[in-house]
Amino acid sequence: MNKNYTFKFNGFTILLALISTSLFAQVNDENFDALAPALRGLDFTTNGIRFQQISPNSISQMASLSESSDFIITPFANDLGLLFNIDNSGTVNGPNIGVFDYRLGSADGSEFKIVSMEADMSAKPSANGYVFTATITGYRDGTSIISDNIDFTTSDTSNSVTYTKDSNPAANGGTLTFSSAWENIDEIRFTGGTPTGSISLLMIDELDFSIPVLSVSENALDEKISIYPNPTQDVINLNFGDLKNIDLKVFNVLGDIVYQKRNITEALYQLKLNQPSGVYFIQLNSKDKQRQIKIIKR
Incomplete structure (x- = not known):
């Protein structure tokens, strides 16, 4: 089940992809039939x-x-x-x-x-x-x-x-x-x-x-975050505004972490995505709030 939510911040469109696979919540549907008795x-x-x-x-x-x-x-x-x-x-x-x-x-x-x-x-x-x-x-x-x-x-x-x-x-x-x-x-x-x-x-x-649906008012980072360009060739700019101490992870569509950075303090952070073309997901965490963002690399 895929659930897509689109929000706009500072003129940039961010697509939040909430996916019920191992992408963010590392639990998966289970029927135990693949196990041996x-x-x-x-x-x-x-x-x-x-x-x-x-x-x-x-x-x-x-x-x-x-x-x-x-x-x-x-x-x-x-x-x-x-x-x-x-x-x-x-x-x-x-x-x-x-x-x-x-x-x-x-x-x-x-x-x-x-x-x-x-x-x-x-x-x-x-x-x-x-x-x-x-x-x-x-x-x-x-x-x-x-x-x-x-x-x-x-x-x-x-x-x-x-x-x-x-x-x-x-x-x-x-x-x-x-x-x-x-x-x-x-x-x-x-x-x-x-x-x-x-x-x-x-x-x-x-x-x-x-995956839990993240409410913008209660669970998501509600500060103005801009991410550009999206789609991108390789470099992604993340403008965190007043946010501090951001933990960042990038997942591919299989749920593998392909990039991560902890405790980002810069207002503007530049990420070079040295990965093949395709769809990726950025997960941002700050204290008890988080946001997931879908990006496309061409």
């Missing part, structure tokens, strides 16, 4: 996403696998998800009893917007202590930003997360769809349970991310 430990990273099982943290871990008898979101053998709290021997029983804290976030700390995911707390019997409710919270830099409570036994559209339960009455899984409040976060935590007597299983699949 395997135990994954308590801290596992793939495709720019870091997964952690903080609690419980003994005799169980995470695993990439498919279990159609227990999890409706992985109905086929080749449709894998990521399961939290699997026995270290690989048995899907949720051996650890107590509170749970399951996390996923960007591996490099960059911000993202979560759009949707499949999530399932299993079809295990509640009489045996299995729980089907969780609090889901979005964090940025360790601070809680947005939170919602999910009861996986019933659909719910009333809060910031819409939960659409699968029609199978024996299942406790479905799709979570997130409102715009779930952007500009870097981590998501599922928490709940009780200190004794509860067992939690959580399978997630089909993670859909996008």
Whole structure:
């Protein structure tokens, strides 16, 4: 999904390209199907996403696998998800009893917007202590930003997360769809349970991310920045005005950093882009604000 926003400063047109790939937010959509069925430990990273099982943290871990008898979101053998709290021997029983804290976030700390995911707390019997409710919270830099409570036994559209339960009455899984409040976060935590007597299983699949939409008034650098010429042959002039201490990165369309410069203090900075012709993206950061700018080299 590409979202383009055009703004004009000092007569120059800047095209802000907000792209839901690894270009700026280093998380990527993930369905786990490219992984092999395997135990994954308590801290596992793939495709720019870091997964952690903080609690419980003994005799169980995470695993990439498919279990159609227990999890409706992985109905086929080749449709894998990521399961939290699997026995270290690989048995899907949720051996650890107590509170749970399951996390996923960007591996490099960059911000993202979560759009949707499949999530399932299993079809295990509640009489045996299995729980089907969780609090889901979005964090940025360790601070809680947005939170919602999910009861996986019933659909719910009333809060910031819409939960659409699968029609199978024996299942406790479905799709979570997130409102715009779930952007500009870097981590998501599922928490709940009780200190004794509860067992939690959580399978997630089909993670859909996008780069957060940067509001000009709240999140973007709002000073007058001019960048020219654009398109360019090789030299790009950046006029930062009164801005100081700018961090600059240039990405190619694959998300690779091809140039970077930290702590720029000059009002006028000249960048020579020694790269092949094509589309590039400049990312500017100053304190807690940022801007992404699309440039074309001919």
